[in-house]
Amino acid sequence: MSDDMTSATPSPRTTSRDSLKNSGSAPQGGGAGNGGASLRGSRVRPGDLIFHSLSTGSAIFIMVILAGVALFLIIQGIPAIVADWSTDPSLHEGFTLAYNNFWQYVGPLLYGTLFSSAIALVIGAPIGIGIALFISHYAPRRVAGFLGYIVDLLAAVPSVVFGLWGIIVIRPFLLPFSEWLNTNLGWIPLFGGQVSTTGSTILAGSVVLSVMILPIITSISREIFLQTPRLHEEAALALGATRWEMIRLAVFPYAKSGIVSATLLGLGRALGETMAIAMIISPAILVSIRLITEGENSQTIAANIALNFPIASTLQRQALIGTGLMLFVISLAVNIIARYIVTRGSAGGGGKKRKRPTLPITPMSDTSATTTLDIVTEEQKLGRIAVNSRAEGASV
Amino acid sequence: MSLLTQRAARDGAPANSLTSGQLPRFAEVSIIGGSAVASGLVLMLLGFNFVGWLVLTAIVYLVVLGVLSSIVENRRKATDRLVRGIVSVAFILAIVPLVSTLYTVVSRGISSLSWQFITQSGGSSFNADTLEVTNTPGALQAIVGTLIITGIAALISIPIGLFTSIYLVEYSLPGSWLARTVTMLVDVMTGIPSIVAGLFAFSLFSIIMGPKAFSGFSAAVALSVLMIPTVVRSCEEMLRLVPGDLREASLALGVSKFSTIARIVLPTAIAGIVTGIMLSIARVIGETAPIFMAASFTDNFNANPFDGPMQTLPVMAYTGFAFPGTDIDASHNAAWGAALLLVLLVVILNLIARIVARVFAPKGSR
Numbered sequence: 097m098s099d100d101m102t103s104a105t106p107s108p109r110t111t112s113r114d115s116l117k118n119s120g121s122a123p124q125g126g127g128a129g130n131g132g133a134s135l136r137g138s139r140v141r142p143g144d145l146i147f148h149s150l151s152t153g154s155a156i157f158i159m160v161i162l163a164g165v166a167l168f169l170i171i172q173g174i175p176a177i178v179a180d181w182s183t184d185p186s187l188h189e190g191f192t193l194a195y196n197n198f199w200q201y202v203g204p205l206l207y208g209t210l211f212s213s214a215i216a217l218v219i220g221a222p223i224g225i226g227i228a229l230f231i232s233h234y235a236p237r238r239v240a241g242f243l244g245y246i247v248d249l250l251a252a253v254p255s256v257v258f259g260l261w262g263i264i265v266i267r268p269f270l271l272p273f274s275e276w277l278n279t280n281l282g283w284i285p286l287f288g289g290q291v292s293t294t295g296s297t298i299l300a301g302s303v304v305l306s307v308m309i310l311p312i313i314t315s316i317s318r319e320i321f322l323q324t325p326r327l328h329e330e331a332a333l334a335l336g337a338t339r340w341e342m343i344r345l346a347v348f349p350y351a352k353s354g355i356v357s358a359t360l361l362g363l364g365r366a367l368g369e370t371m372a373i374a375m376i377i378s379p380a381i382l383v384s385i386r387l388i389t390e391g392e393n394s395q396t397i398a399a400n401i402a403l404n405f406p407i408a409s410t411l412q413r414q415a416l417i418g419t420g421l422m423l424f425v426i427s428l429a430v431n432i433i434a435r436y437i438v439t440r441g442s443a444g445g446g447g448k449k450r451k452r453p454t455l456p457i458t459p460m461s462d463t464s465a466t467t468t469l470d471i472v473t474e475e476q477k478l479g480r481i482a483v484n485s486r487a488e489g490a491s492v
Numbered sequence: 493m494s495l496l497t498q499r500a501a502r503d504g505a506p507a508n509s510l511t512s513g514q515l516p517r518f519a520e521v522s523i524i525g526g527s528a529v530a531s532g533l534v535l536m537l538l539g540f541n542f543v544g545w546l547v548l549t550a551i552v553y554l555v556v557l558g559v560l561s562s563i564v565e566n567r568r569k570a571t572d573r574l575v576r577g578i579v580s581v582a583f584i585l586a587i588v589p590l591v592s593t594l595y596t597v598v599s600r601g602i603s604s605l606s607w608q609f610i611t612q613s614g615g616s617s618f619n620a621d622t623l624e625v626t627n628t629p630g631a632l633q634a635i636v637g638t639l640i641i642t643g644i645a646a647l648i649s650i651p652i653g654l655f656t657s658i659y660l661v662e663y664s665l666p667g668s669w670l671a672r673t674v675t676m677l678v679d680v681m682t683g684i685p686s687i688v689a690g691l692f693a694f695s696l697f698s699i700i701m702g703p704k705a706f707s708g709f710s711a712a713v714a715l716s717v718l719m720i721p722t723v724v725r726s727c728e729e730m731l732r733l734v735p736g737d738l739r740e741a742s743l744a745l746g747v748s749k750f751s752t753i754a755r756i757v758l759p760t761a762i763a764g765i766v767t768g769i770m771l772s773i774a775r776v777i778g779e780t781a782p783i784f785m786a787a788s789f790t791d792n793f794n795a796n797p798f799d800g801p802m803q804t805l806p807v808m809a810y811t812g813f814a815f816p817g818t819d820i821d822a823s824h825n826a827a828w829g830a831a832l833l834l835v836l837l838v839v840i841l842n843l844i845a846r847i848v849a850r851v852f853a854p855k856g857s858r
Contacts (some may be wrong), residue, residue, distance in 0.1 A: 103556050135652075139751065142698050142853050143748065143751070144520070144748050144750040146750075147658075147715040147749075147753065148663055148749075148750075150655050151656065151658045151659035151662070151663055152659055152670075153655070153671060154651070154652045154653075154655035154656045154659065154661065154662075155646065155655075155656045155671075155674045156658065156670070157652060157656075158656055158678065158681070158720065158724070159651070159673065159674065159675055161681075161717060161720070162677050162680065162681060164692070164696070165684065165688065165689070166693055166718065167625040168696050168699070169688070169691060169692060169695060171699070172691075172695040172698070172699070173696065173785050202678065222582070223582045223585055223586065224586075224772055225801040226578065226581075226582030226583070227577045227579075227582050227583045227586050228587075229579050230579040230580060230582060232582040233652075234576060234579055234580065235583075236501070246587065246590065247583075247586055249590060249842075250586065250589070250590050251776060252775070252777075252838055253590070253593055253594075253778070253780075253835070253838070254780065254831075254834055254835070254838065255686075255778065255779075255780060255781075256778065256780040256805055256809045256834070257593060257778070257807045257809070257831050257832065257835060258593065258811075258812065259810070259832065260596070260597070260779075260809060260827065260828065261589075261593040261597070263813065264596055264600070265592055265593075265596055270541070306780070307586075307589045310586055314586070316524060316830055338568055338569060338571070338572035339572055339573040339575075339576070340571055340572040340576070341568065342837025343574070343575075346629075348503070352673075358777040361683070364683045365547060365683075366685070367685065368683075368685020368686060368687060369685075370686065370780070370781035371780045371781060371810060372685045374810075375810065375813060375814065385625040388757055398685060398781065401691070401781075401785070402687065402781055402784060403685055405784070406788065406789075406815075410703045412590055413694075415702075417691050417694075417695055418645075420687065420688050420691040422690045423685055423687070423688060424684070424685065425505075427683055427684070427685050427688075428680060428683065428684075430683070431680055431682075431683030435676070435679055457855035469542065479685070484654045
């Protein structure tokens with residue numbers, strides 16, 4: 097979708113700029129160019145000046161905010177990160193008692209964060225990509241937009257509601273399943289150990305997480321599947337490929353980098369998700385790969401902050417802020433890698449640059465905006481296809 | 493073609509070579525029905541279970557379809573049908589949690605929803621000195637808190653977001669480093685974990701106001717960190733959809749850049765912008781973790797966003813389960829009530845957004 101827009105928008109912008117410049121040079125001859133005034137600085141209108149500085153100012157303010165987030169987390173986190181936890185009186189008590197330093201504390205939490213997100217991804221990513229495929233290539237065109245809207249509704253459900261749902265529905269639902277896994281597949285370390293009787297396991301938490309990351313994975317992959325060049329698809333079908341072969345031959349190669357970054361953005365969402373984990377699992381700060389045990393569920397950073405923040409002393413709060421800083425760094429890294437993969441994908445194409453997919457502008461796409469945009473995109477796409485085929489006809 | 497003729501020759505097939513070697517059209521439907529009945533019967537013997545029935549039906553359907561298709565048709569078509577089945581099942585898998593969540597919230601929350609619940613401030617209030625807990629159902633303090641905090645967050649983020657998107661679309665030179673950096677940073681900001689935003693607001697205000705820095709305003713700051721990138725994104729998207737011809741026509745008439753944007757570009761895109769803003773409000777109104785960090789929780793009615801903890805609906809739903817009072821059932825009921833109210837708010841915001849998009853859409857865009 098944004099591919100169309102990035103390719104479509106520069107032209108009006110540059111032309112309007114050109115026209116500005118042209119009218120800016122006009123005053124020397126005719127002296128009637130108000131549009132060029134701001135560029136030449138001959139007669140700046142106050143409204144223009146204020147508006148320009150306001151919008152530039154807020155763009156810069158966004159940089160300030162992001163820098164502020166990092167800065168304040170560092171300022172508040174540093175005292176606890178550098179402190180010696182075994183001797184410091186306010187850290188040598190309560191939930192930070194057992195740890196000698198910050199890294200000992202944050203290590204298992206980091207592990208738990210990555211582990212639960214990885215499980216959520218293993219469950220959620222294939223389903224999410226499958227749904228995207230269903231909506232983009234299998235569902236009847238007329239209902240596809242509506243089906244996409246339904247999946248996007250999942251993104252609108254507040255996380256705390258998913259947490260409550262996990263407590264009431266998912267925990268009991270997974271109990272018999274995890275008992276079965278434990279008795280029959282207990283020799284696999286994942287399913288070993290003392291099976292939980294309450295269901296507050298990391299498996300339950302990750303299942304809820306996977307539901308929460310579905311919409312982001314689906315909406316991004318869907319947009320990218322829809323960007324597949326129509327001619328590639330039609331060529332594959334014309335050669336006698338079945339629909340699945342067409343998808344494997346035309347859609348997947350084209351959307352590969354997009355799928356990877358959709359998955360990574362889903363991972364980013366899962367890493368930072370707090371409430372589902374905090375409400376569902378009964379945590380322990382340890383490194384364990386067991387999924388369905390009582391008290392061997394690795395805690396995540398976000399859930400740990402949420403659980404301990406209200407009962408923490410000042411320095412303990414700073415310790416929690418330090419763990420939050422780690423989470424910030426990781427999810428930043430994941431997000432940047434995800435964006436990088438897409439840009440590298442588009443840069444690697446060389447001459448075929450325009451044909452590579454780009455990420456849709458809003459990752460967790462707002463629903464109705466997307467649907468209206470889809471219509472526009474369809475029209476643009478049709479237009480482009482027409483242009484393409486005309487160009488090809490000309491070259492032939 | 494040669495495959496078809498070979499097959500036709502081998503099977504001694506009927507004259508219609510176009511449809512030979514294909515499953516009839518009614519095959520898929522009848523296999524679904526057959527596998528539903530069969531797995532229902534099997535489960536009747538073992539003990540019926542709705543979810544188990546659905547799962548078994550799906551598995552039986554996929555297996556039977558795959559086998560039949562690879563016998564009657566060929567392996568390629570069998571794979572094709574199998575993938576179609578799997579993909580459809582994946583879609584149903586996504587619908588199940590949505591329906592189940594909404595059903596659970598409505599069925600559990602409807603009992604605690606009443607006029608009193610909305611107009612009364614209450615909850616289980618805990619007196620630390622006497623260890624006494626009193627319970628009154630009520631969510632007024634949470635409703636007011638949610639509206640105030642979200643309102644302030646919107647007041648902060650809408651101007652910043654809108655002006656930033658105006659900068660990106662109208663003012664920045666194509667490829668200028670500031671535009672590229674801001675675009676990149678907005679991308680990065682969408683990935684900030686919500687709890688980190690809460691920690692940021694808490695850190696900021698604890699430096700200014702000391703260690704007990706809980707306030708509604710602080711929570712609003714946290715929410716606006718989350719809201720600004722989505723506002724920028726949706727506004728940018730909408731502004732870019734405004735045809736360049738309109739700008740050029742306006743500029744060519746000698747209208748200043750400011751008037752062009754304010755009188756031509758913004759009114760054209762206003763429906764989309766309002767929709768995007770509504771949806772981003774709906775997104776942050778349900779955020780729990782940042783509000784919990786920055787505004788903490790309380791059962792007292794507090795309408796002053798600059799002083800003391802403030803209760804909100806998502807936090808009320810969370811604390812009702814995480815820190816229940818002595819009367820656990822009452823706490824849980826209050827939590828479900830709050831969750832239902834929250835879902836209703838989100839639904840209303842989404843509906844408004846869709847109506848705005850439908851009613852105020854510029855003429856001729858459809």
